Amino acid sequence: MKKVYSRPKSLKKVPMHYCPGCGHSIIHRLIAELLDEMSLRETAICVPPAGCAVLAYNYLDIDMVEAPHGRATAVATGIKRVRPDNMVFSYQGDGDLAAIGTAETLHTANRGELISVIFVNNAIYGMTGGQMAPTTLAGQITTTSPSGRNTKTEGPPIRVCELLSTLENTTYLERVAVNSPANIKKTKKAIKKAFQHQQKKTGFSLVEILSSCPTNWKMDPLKSCRWIDEIMVKEFPLGVIKEVKC
């Protein structure tokens, strides 16, 4: 029998620390598959965040530079400017990119830095124990919003792709999800496109990935996949938000 699927070479054979059903591990695998397919293993440099994915350097077998909380795009800017021929991408969660790192994200996008950002949106702070994030949905219960997020006092959730789409130098922004086989295939295509935009030097590219957090959402993994389909995509519609032809 012919082997049709096995672990990508860019993904180390070690058990991951993520909870059962976590979207991070699926996204790590998709990135590793693309690094293999696009022969980027020797040239890619990833900047992981503070958050659940802080240990990404234990799993992806490529060069990594850990950034202080929220500053991944600023660190990636420096790396890309000194080493323009390397594939530079940051991997950030919603607390990292849309809360503490908002300034860095906005200005990196505004400058049109030639980097790609993998933005994992699970509408909650995962590693610190399920606190409210800027992307938490209206009415969603978290440990710091026990009666549900009140949009009158806490504001509505931030849609990062739509926010960045108003900036001139962003060239590729897409929102995808990793909650079903079809959506996972679309996510892989979206990340590939972001990498291609960087290779063709068109501008700043970002892929927002809706990902499940069964532990902090207090759901089983399958229910959290359905929750993305039924509730989360209404607030965060999937699809290409902006694309400049490259």
Place this chain on the structure above:
Amino acid sequence: MKGKILIDKQFCKGCRYCVEFCPKGAIRLSTALNSKGYSFAEFDEKKSCTGCATCALMCPETAIEVYRE
């Protein structure tokens, strides 16, 4: 087309994604536990696996290898 899968039971955390999304219903959860204390996914060889690799696509732990004739 016939296929088969190999599941690394020590990597599996029993999230049930493969069990739910297998179009042939060829994967079930074990009654035994692995060294981490999770029920792990088991391949039912009596069912007709086509080697479509949907289980491997969904598996967060990359614990599944897929073979096809």
